[in-house]
Amino acid sequence: MADANIAATAAPVPGGASQSLRHESAAMHVQGTASYIDDLPEPRGTLHLVPGLSARAHARIASMNLDAVQQAEGVVAVYTAADIPGENQISPVGKGDEPLLARDIVSFYGQPMFVVAATTRGAARRAARLAVVEYEDLPAIVDIAQARENGSPLVWRPMEMKRGDVLAGLEHAPRRLSGRITVGGQEHFYLEGQVALARPGEEGEMHVTSSTQHPTETQHMVAHVLDRPANLVTVEVRRMGGGFGGKETQANACACLAALVADRTGRAAKMRLDRDDDMTMTGKRHDFVIDYDAGFTDEGRIVAVDMVLAARCGWSADLSGPVIDRALFHADNAYFYPDVRLRSEPLRTNTQSNTAYRGFGGPQGIVAAERVIEEIAFATGLDPLEVRQRNVYGTHDRNVTPYNMVVEDSITHDLLPALARRCHYAQRRAACREFNATSPYLRRGIAITPVKFGISFTATHYNQAGALVHVYTDGSVQVNHGGTEMGQGLHTKMVQVAMREFGLGPDQVRITATTTGKVPNTSATAASSGADLNGMAVLDAVRRIKRRLVEFAASHWNVSEDEVRFAPDGVHVGHKVIAFSHLTRQAYFARVSMSANGFYKTPKISWNGDTGQGRPFYYFAYGAACSEVVIDLLTGETRIDRVDILHDAGQSLNPALDIGQIEGGFVQGAGWLTCEELVWDEAGRLRTHAPSTYKIPACSDRPRVFNVDLLENAPNREHTIFRSKAVGEPPFVHGVSVLQAISDALASLDGYRTCPLLDAPATPEMILRTAQRLRRDRPPAR
């Protein structure tokens, strides 16, 4: 009874929580029968929508002639901002800076100005191109450097996070260095693009099926745009074809435009963006320029760190405020900074409004932290792993973050050497150096990096969740909760929670689509929190029902309540075992309610952004990765030869799915830092707006040897769902080891004397440029 939360209810339930189970939709996925929104049968008369996008980065709309659009074949309606009955506003943070359709001013190349509704999607696409728009150009600010030069306004209050006296710390530090790192952005490239289907109902009702990570917010946006109460709007999503943060707020535009057309025409309306429109319109991961100033000792111990983190936020705030804040929250990664000051610059630019993306700014902060470590390693001549080990958070001292939270659960000091031993880091590092000594064109590099990732929404009120569980008289169970499924396996884990508690198999527990009609007032499925929050809410609902069933069974069969147990072979009632369905049928006749909603709010957390005080995170998730790469000095091409990852998922809810999150997160993180490059031209036009020009990792880019292990016997010290840890975002950070390994390979060019200062993404061109810079200090070898 010491820990009811971790003890199994009875005998282990096969496939129940804490055990591997295939994805609940796996069989449907492989047969093509898992339905995404565009696969659903279309209601009679469904209209197809295409947005008309601006062709200027910043301009006044002098005139917009849509006659030809109107008259094009198949077009039923064309709407502009003037046709919106409610607010022309979809800022997710209430800032009022994000019109759904541009009215007078366009603020980035690709901003929606109007929407075409036609009988076919092809007709709508053709018609949208017939608009005649005259622009009066305004000065456009495209990147961070231009924004700084021109004193571009900030989209959000800048944050300053500090502890101690950083200036004094730097001044008195035995050694000191400063530098800058540029970190690129990233397109989500969810395979299923943005899509929504709106169906009008009675008396202003609107049902929207949306590929959204945040149905409640989508519901609110639709309600505001249509000027009606939330109880008329239902938003539903069964599954997304990938999200990664790109559908946390970016789904709202499609949903609102579809609802607008459905409302105005009385017909169902579907908007599914073409990939090029999607990439041109929607926000991405923020790119950063980070300046750092660090003081340290000859032994490589950090004394003080001062950083300024500037981000390209795009034309509106969107989630940039909390994203940039989280970059600050992670600019320490796993390291203790005795004196520290971290400052943010969320810069407004005339580009897509950058948004949530797996890690939510955290990875960018961590990249900077690892650069500081690397610089200190070169300055002191120490192995970067040694510098890391000397600076990781302690458990009893050296354990306070820049935001004054005490790190209670640090394990990095054990994790790093454990991984190093497992993967023979020291021998392989020596082998890389030996290889490099005689290899003129190919160079090898190796690096280990840790991750410490804070788990909880930093907006404390988001840390709540609801669930609704029904048990039917035949003993079948339906689980609903507020989280959304985007491939991460959340629904599977929620089914497993109910399976474990009721002793049922996967066929007896059914997950349903997420809908605001069943569980209201939910949070985005984001911040890795889906299983933590909703799992506890499902558990709460399940246990409410169980309590009623136990009470009933005890009185009905005349046993004590602790003689009633739910097990895989049935419900144990005293000495007999009865089928779950028998219990539920009897309970029904006895008029026992077998439906319950559950609720959860994360304990212990609080955060005051103004004072920089509190405990924003319930706990931290940890891990470490070792990457070995080979680079080609003639072309800058890279290959990842081997990766070893040791990751802390607590007492994993589903080891198979968690390993999938780690493998996938790693490759996505490595892609971010290597081949994925966003390029805008001087006019602010995104030139990489399709997979032909924007390259996410392909199959052959995966590590040749790829060893992923979960940390064993590592239950979460906090009371999370069955002592698991969140696993969505933290493994993304393991990709940082690839950047560091490439840097290690490059450092061989001048005998490991200089930090290569490799910026990201480390495309072939970036690697070749860095190599050239490193060589410049030395006479050419030939």
Add this chain to the structure above:
Amino acid sequence: MAVPAVCLEGGEAVRGHRNKGTGLTGIRRYIRFYVGNAYHELATIAPTRTLLDWLREERGLTGTKEGCNEGDCGACTVLVVRLEGERLVWRAVNACIQFVSMLDGAQVLTIEDMRAPDGSLHPVQQAMVDHHGSQCGFCTPGFVMSMVAGRKAAGLGQDERGIDDMLAGNLCRCTGYAPIVRAMRHAMQAGPDHFDAMADDMAARLRTLRDGTTVDMAGPTGRLTIPATVDALAHTLLENPDSRIVAGATDVGLWVTKGLRDLPHVIAIGQIADLRRIEVTPQGLFLGAAVTWQEARAALAEILPQPDEEVFRRIGSVQVRNAGTVCGNIANGSPIGDGPPVLIAAGATVHLRRGDTRRTLALEDFFIDYGKQDRAPGEFVEGITIPVPAPDTVIRGWKVSKRFDQDISAILGAFSLTLAPDGTISNPRIAFGGMAATPRRALRTEEALAGQKWNDATLEAARAAIMADFTPLTDMRASAWYRSTVAANLLTRLYADCGPQAARVPTSVHAACTATGDHAHG
């Protein structure tokens, strides 16, 4: 007097089909093919209607997904099965840039057809479930189709590199590919699938669709001609100089899906037997205009041997190479096509035909300027000939791009030269893509090499010469600096790869690693 076309568009699935005559004209006014086991005759379909849109919008077969609509992500992968000779040939293609009009005589299999008749999962599907190969599931049907095709393709997929090749055209954003590769390794070991048992029936059915006639049909949205012979093609083109030849549609497809262009008259040449010839002639290897990259790959690798088939295996992906043709890569005149530089370096000639008039010119002379080729209205590329290289000829081609597989080259350098035993270079032919408005020879560089001993000084001279040969552009793929630097560095790579013995060292990251695998899990 045409036969009234029977159109089953939107209609019910029909078992078997009416093998009716084609009328006195010998011209068929409809196309016919199978989707799964359902037979279709279409008489009015738009010639540029894509297979993906048709499957999803008209057939309700929504298992096939649209990820990018430009042939880069593979979510729409389907199988096109044809009877060629007496052999069933299975090809994975991207349905988004495959026109329905190209499918005459074929059987299309989609994800909906992969389960066995008894309802059990295909071994590939089962392996994907067992190895947790799907997460969001959106790319999964496309992967399954590529994997099923991979099992059918001889010589593919036996090792890790084969699996990489097989899956290079399918993007997954969730899994990091590791569990998919595990599933594929497992599925390669599985026994025959239900299609193997059906092969004879499939062949018999497809055999009945062979009638050797020209198809010419017109609907409200355009005209489609499928000439039965190359002579018919020549005449049709002469009479309709504004028509558009489509072989594999890997380029033209994008004009339609992204450019929203109308093509009022499409001439589909992909199945013209005369143009599908791969022949060794006294002049060299002849490839007809309808020979795909995949079909040409083995013959090209034999005549132009490079380590690892470096360039040919990296053109597009399986799906793109199964549709795109060698000659289409030439005829479209792209400055960044991967074929032309290699073929120019190899001294290929292109055969053009207009009506009954034929001419042959050096491939490099075909490319005049950006978007401009030496091709008259009504004239078409009938084929190319690649001469057999002299003994001791060194052939190398290197593609450099942000991503190894399925990327468009930032730069592609191709080299052909002969090395005498004393190290003297003769007959250097060097061509580059991505360095100019057209694929072009590096004439100054060739001059710097010709007749010289292959040594450090010659290399330096060649590196200097190549800077004078090209003035490349900066774009989203690479800067002018990068292109120039890498162009020179590829000469260094050539030197290190096949220069004097003393200079030889490994130069490619892609050849540098052999170990593969993992110790995980499932």
